[in-house]
Amino acid sequence: MDEQTIQCPYCGASFTALIDWSDAGGSYTQDCEICCQPILFRLELDALGGPSHVTVDREQD
Secondary structure, eight states: OOEEEEOOTOOOEEEEEEEEEGGOOOOEEEEEETTOOOOEEEEEETTSSEEEEEEEEEETE
């Protein structure tokens, strides 16, 4: 698990999310801690297949 500061794509608030890199290359939904809207987290891999970065989007986008 890794802590990452995430900015909510709905309300713009920043909060710390725990990222489980065992799901790298996949996606999951987690609610914003501030506005409770569903955020889609995408865990992306680097060229060697290791953890690279997290992108967040509105769930319906």
